[in-house]
Amino acid sequence: MSKKTSGKVYLVGAGPGEPGLLTLRAAAVLQRADVVLHDALVGPGVMALIPDGAEVVDVGKRSGDHAVSQGEINERLVRHAREGKAVVRLKGGDPFVFGRGGEEAEALADAGIEFEVVPGVTSAVAVPAYAGIPVTHRDMASAFQVITGHAADDTQHGIDWGAVARAPGTKVVLMCVERIASVAEGLVAGGMPPTTPAAVIRSGTTASQEVLVSTLGKVGADVKRQGLSAPALAVIGDVVRLRGKLDWWSRRPLSGQRVAVTRTREQASGLAQRLGDLGAEVLEVPTIRIERPSAIDPLLEAVLGIGEYDWLVFTSANGVTAFLDVFLKAFNDLRSLGNVRIAAVGPATAARVKERGLAVDVMPERYVAKEVAKALAEHETVENLRYLLLRAESANPDLPALLEEMGGIVDDVACYRTVPEEGGTAAAAALMESGADWLTFTSSSTVDNFHRRMDLPSFLARHPGTRIASIGPETSKALHLLGIKPTVEARRHDIDGLLEALVAAAPEGR
Ligand code: SAH
Numbered sequence: 001m002s003k004k005t006s007g008k009v010y011l012v013g014a015g016p017g018e019p020g021l022l023t024l025r026a027a028a029v030l031q032r033a034d035v036v037l038h039d040a041l042v043g044p045g046v047m048a049l050i051p052d053g054a055e056v057v058d059v060g061k062r063s064g065d066h067a068v069s070q071g072e073i074n075e076r077l078v079r080h081a082r083e084g085k086a087v088v089r090l091k092g093g094d095p096f097v098f099g100r101g102g103e104e105a106e107a108l109a110d111a112g113i114e115f116e117v118v119p120g121v122t123s124a125v126a127v128p129a130y131a132g133i134p135v136t137h138r139d140m141a142s143a144f145q146v147i148t149g150h151a152a153d154d155t156q157h158g159i160d161w162g163a164v165a166r167a168p169g170t171k172v173v174l175m176c177v178e179r180i181a182s183v184a185e186g187l188v189a190g191g192m193p194p195t196t197p198a199a200v201i202r203s204g205t206t207a208s209q210e211v212l213v214s215t216l217g218k219v220g221a222d223v224k225r226q227g228l229s230a231p232a233l234a235v236i237g238d239v240v241r242l243r244g245k246l247d248w249w250s251r252r253p254l255s256g257q258r259v260a261v262t263r264t265r266e267q268a269s270g271l272a273q274r275l276g277d278l279g280a281e282v283l284e285v286p287t288i289r290i291e292r293p294s295a296i297d298p299l300l301e302a303v304l305g306i307g308e309y310d311w312l313v314f315t316s317a318n319g320v321t322a323f324l325d326v327f328l329k330a331f332n333d334l335r336s337l338g339n340v341r342i343a344a345v346g347p348a349t350a351a352r353v354k355e356r357g358l359a360v361d362v363m364p365e366r367y368v369a370k371e372v373a374k375a376l377a378e379h380e381t382v383e384n385l386r387y388l389l390l391r392a393e394s395a396n397p398d399l400p401a402l403l404e405e406m407g408g409i410v411d412d413v414a415c416y417r418t419v420p421e422e423g424g425t426a427a428a429a430a431l432m433e434s435g436a437d438w439l440t441f442t443s444s445s446t447v448d449n450f451h452r453r454m455d456l457p458s459f460l461a462r463h464p465g466t467r468i469a470s471i472g473p474e475t476s477k478a479l480h481l482l483g484i485k486p487t488v489e490a491r492r493h494d495i496d497g498l499l500e501a502l503v504a505a506a507p508e509g510r
Pocket of ligand 1: 016017041091092093094095096097098099121122123124127173174175176201202203204205206230231232233
C-alpha cells in the first residue's frame with residue numbers, strides 16, 4: 001500500500017459575502033483546513049467559520065509595500081501541499097470567474113499536486129439578485145454576459161465594447177467601479193441607447209450593500225457623485241427596471257445590519273437563524289461555554305435529597321438542562337421528583353422546563369430578586385418552606401438572601417458554570433477587523449468574557465457607532481460596570497424581546 005505524503009489543495013469559492021451563500025461542500029472542506037489562504041473579498045461571516053488551529057494567510061492584502069504576487073501564491077499552495085497539509089484557497093464568489101483560479105489550478109497540475117475545485121456562488125448573478133435584479137427574464141433578456149471592466153482603458157488588450165454592445169441580453173461588468181464611465185461610453189459608442197437602465201451595486205449580499213440605479217448616459221457621473229468604491233459591479237439592461245418591484249432585500253427589517261452574537265455556540269445558532277430571517281448579516285462570536293460546576297458534590301447531594309424540597313427554582317434554560325441531566329442519571333425517572341413545585345424565571349427557562357416534560361407552577365417574568373421572591377410568596381407563604389435554587393456557579397446572592405429573610409430554607413446549588421470560550425479565534429479576529437452594527441449581549445457573562453477577550457471600551461473606540469443590545473437589567477448592569485450604556489435593553493428578557501428591540505431601533509427606509 002502506498003503511503004500518502006502529499007496534501008491537497010481545495011480551490012474554494014466563498015460566495016459573494018453573505019455566509020449563508022457558502023456551499024455545503026465549501027463549509028465541509030473549510031472545517032478540515034490546515035492552512036487557509038484567502039482574498040480580501042472573503043466576508044467576515046465566512047472567515048468566522050475557519051476552524052481553530054488553522055493557519056490563516058491573507059494573500060489579498062498588501063504585505064509590506066507589494067501585493068502578494070500570483071507567482072508567490074502559487075508557490076505557497078504547492079509548498080503547503082507538499083508539507084502534507086489540507087490547503088484551502090478561499091476566493092470571493094466563484095474561483096474560476098475572474099478569480100485566477102484557473103492559473104492556480106494549472107500551477108498545481110504542473111507540480112503534480114492533487115486538487116479539487118469547489119465552485120462558489122458568483123457575485124455576477126447573486127449580487128444582482130440581492131438587489132432585486134434577475135439577470136435574465138423571458139420578456140427582457142434571454143442572455144447575459146459577464147465582462148471584466150478591468151481592461152476598459154487598455155486599448156491593446158482591451159475588450160471590444162462595440163461587440164459587447166451589439167450582443168443581446170444583460171451585461172454584468174465586474175471590477176468596473178473606477179472605469180464605469182469609460183465602460184458606459186464604449187457601450188453607447190457601440191450603439192446602446194444612453195437611456196439604457198444601469199445599476200451599480202457595492203458590497204452586494206452583505207450588510208453594507210448599496211445600490212445605485214441610473215442609465216448608461218449618467219452612470220459615470222452618478223457613481224462619482226455618490227463616491228461608490230470597490231467591490232462593486234454594474235448590471236446593464238432592461239432587467240434593472242424590475243428592481244422597483246422585486247427589491248426584496250430592503251424590505252426585511254434588519255437588512256443592512258451586521259449583528260454579532262456572543263452567546264455560547266450551542267445557543268447562538270437559534271438566535272443567528274432568527275436574525276438571518278429578519279435580514280441581518282450575522283457574525284457568531286461565542287464568548288462563553290457551559291461546563292459542569294467546579295464542585296459537583298453539592299448538586300449530587302441535592303439531587304439525592306430531592307424529596308426534602310418544596311420548590312425547585314430555575315433561573316436559566318442552561319440550569320434546567322444541567323440539573324435534569326444529572327437528575328435523570330441518578331433516578332432514570334422524572335416521577336422521582338415527587339410533588340415538588342417548580343418556578344422558572346422568564347419564558348425561555350419555562351420553555352425549557354416544559355420541553356423536558358414538566359409543568360411550571362410559577363413563572364416570574366424578570367430575573368430581579370425582589371420580583372422572583374414576590375411571585376413565590378404570592379403562590380405560597382415562604383416561611384419554613386425548602387427551596388432548591390439551581391443556578392450558575394457564582395450567581396448573584398440577592399435571591400437566596402431575600403428568601404432566607406422571608407423565612408425560607410434555601411440551598412443555592414451551582415449546576416453549571418460559564419467559562420470563557422477560548423476557541424473561535426477566526427470569528428473574534430473577523431469581528432475585531434470589520435466591526436459590527438450591533439453587539440448583542442444575552443447575559444452578564446457574555447459581557448464580561450467579551451470584555452476579557454476584546455476589551456469592550458477599546459473595541460468601541462476602534463469601531464465608533466457600534467450599537468449595543470442588552471437582554472435585560474443584569475446584562476445592562478455588567479455593561480454599566482464597564483462604563484458603557486447599552487443602546488437598547490429588551491423589554492422582554494428573552495430572545496423575542498431582544499429581536500423586537502433590534503427591529504424597533506433599525507433605521508427606517510434605506
Ligand atoms: N470570483 C469572483 C469575482 C472576482 S473579481 C466572483 O465570482 O464573484 C472581483 C470583482 O467581483 C469585484 O471587483 C466586483 O466587481 C465583484 N464582486 C465580488 N463580490 C462582490 C460584492 N459582494 N458586491 C459587488 N461586487 C462584487
